[in-house]
Amino acid sequence: MSAAYPGVKIQRHLLIVINPNGGPGKAISLFEHKVEPIIKAARCTYKVVHTEYSGHALKIASEIPLNEYDAIVAISGDGTLHELINGFAQHKEPMKAFLIPIAPIPAGSGNGTCLNLLGLKEGQDIAAATLNVIKGQSMPIDLLSILQSGKRSFSFMSQCVGLMADLDLGTEHLRWMGSYRFMYGFLRGILTRKTYRFKISVKIEAADKVAMVEALRKHTSSVPNHKPPPAEQTATTLLPPLQYANDYDGWTTFEGPILFLYSGKGPYVSRDLMQFPVSVPNDGMVDIVIQGSISRAAMWRSLDGAEKGAAYWRDSALYLKASAYRLEPLQEDGNLSIDGERFPFREYHAEVHRGLATLLSMSGRYAVDFTLGPPIPS
Incomplete structure (x- = not known):
């Protein structure tokens, strides 16, 4: 026994x-x-x-x-x-x-x-x-505290605005479809190709995609009985055409028309989408993806390999690790989804608390191997 x-x-x-x-x-x-x-x-x-x-x-x-x-x-x-x-x-x-x-x-x-x-x-x-x-054994995980209009709540998984929030909250009446409702919502988003305006301030801890994958390899190799993904890669990291403002006190602020901002912990958000492939349970950082405006054809191509994290290398997607960020909507209407729950569509501040909560895990890590691959053109 x-x-x-x-x-x-x-x-x-x-x-x-x-x-x-x-x-x-x-x-x-x-x-x-x-x-x-x-x-x-x-x-x-x-x-x-x-x-x-x-x-x-x-x-x-x-x-x-x-x-x-x-x-x-x-x-x-x-x-x-x-x-x-x-x-x-x-x-x-x-x-x-x-x-x-x-x-x-x-x-x-x-x-x-x-x-x-x-x-x-x-x-x-x-x-x-x-x-x-x-x-399973106890595995500490990071939480994000979400401060909005003086009220604090905690997020363990994801926060999103723009297209990804619309396809989540806009398909709640289709829960009987299971995970297929998210695909329906995305296809609807391709047709509308709606963009959103936000002021986004981020306390960036890492932004080099190749370096972040190497950090993932080191993390997984430190977990007993786990073989890390292969290390070959020659890609460079390109940033999308967002309008950057000044840096202040370690924060970077920018704004511009985007399809969505998606931030969270844990690689998978559904079986069809590995949104945060280099996320680890308790590194004290939240992974943030900011997708710039792209064509309908590029949106359609983004479905290819989405379950394997292929979009990580897309040039038009800014991928960051941060210890905190702020988001201020610059428009009246929209959806804000936090862990799949509807929140008021207004400004909020998010801050990471390292290893605050606990899950049970058989491996002591996220059971996802993100294998390096070539960058995908937008």
Whole structure:
């Protein structure tokens, strides 16, 4: 048994939070037919709670007794994880609450967190995700605090405006389609080719794409039993035609017509899109992609290899690692999506808090290998 459970507690006590309405609405069935038999076989003990309203998971996490559960299992999409993390932030002892590991079971539309933890092959495999619940080890992850109109919330996955927010929030009525709704939204965006104006200030920590991949290799090679991706690459990094203003106190400010800004932690945001291929769990930095205006043909070509992170090398996409950034809309209408949740479309400030929250992981890293490739012309 010690060999089968190296370094982890045997027969965990779990709090299982099920969102019956997440994604295609199959969470209860998945639990009863696939998850529960496995955790029973592993002799885990557990308590099951079904969420009954928006914000219920937040309330559960804000009131969770400390030192009672070995992990929280979220059978849902990424939205429930967002609620759990923000519930920890409202706990009477938030720093201790953040140490409780969360283990997701994929039952939503995108399931980006499961894909990052388990990889593209097993990221939607219920049995693999349940095995992570039973045998995964605690892995610290960065969080971003989002300050907007004096109110603070926390983001564990992504923030986006422009096209990527429109295709997410604009297709909520199509959740029954699963991840295919995002493709529908993107195709609609190609037809409209709408651009947006923002003032963006970034505290840049890294901007050289080749150097960022080398940093990824060093990170993955430091994790036991993991083989890093190959190192061959001769590409150079080109910046898109954005209008830069002055630098001040380590911040760079620029504005210009863009298709979208997408920032976040974790390579995958859905199985069809590796948006942040050089992201690592706890480097203290958020990855930011700013896509300049490109033709419809270039937008269509960007679908090729998107699930492998090919767009990382696109010349028209500015890819940065930052410790903080600010975004101010310079127009009235638009969408702001944070971890897939709708937020008011107005100015916000984002700052990274290194290793603040905890997930369960079988490998201690994001299970994504981003292999270097040639730059893609816009």
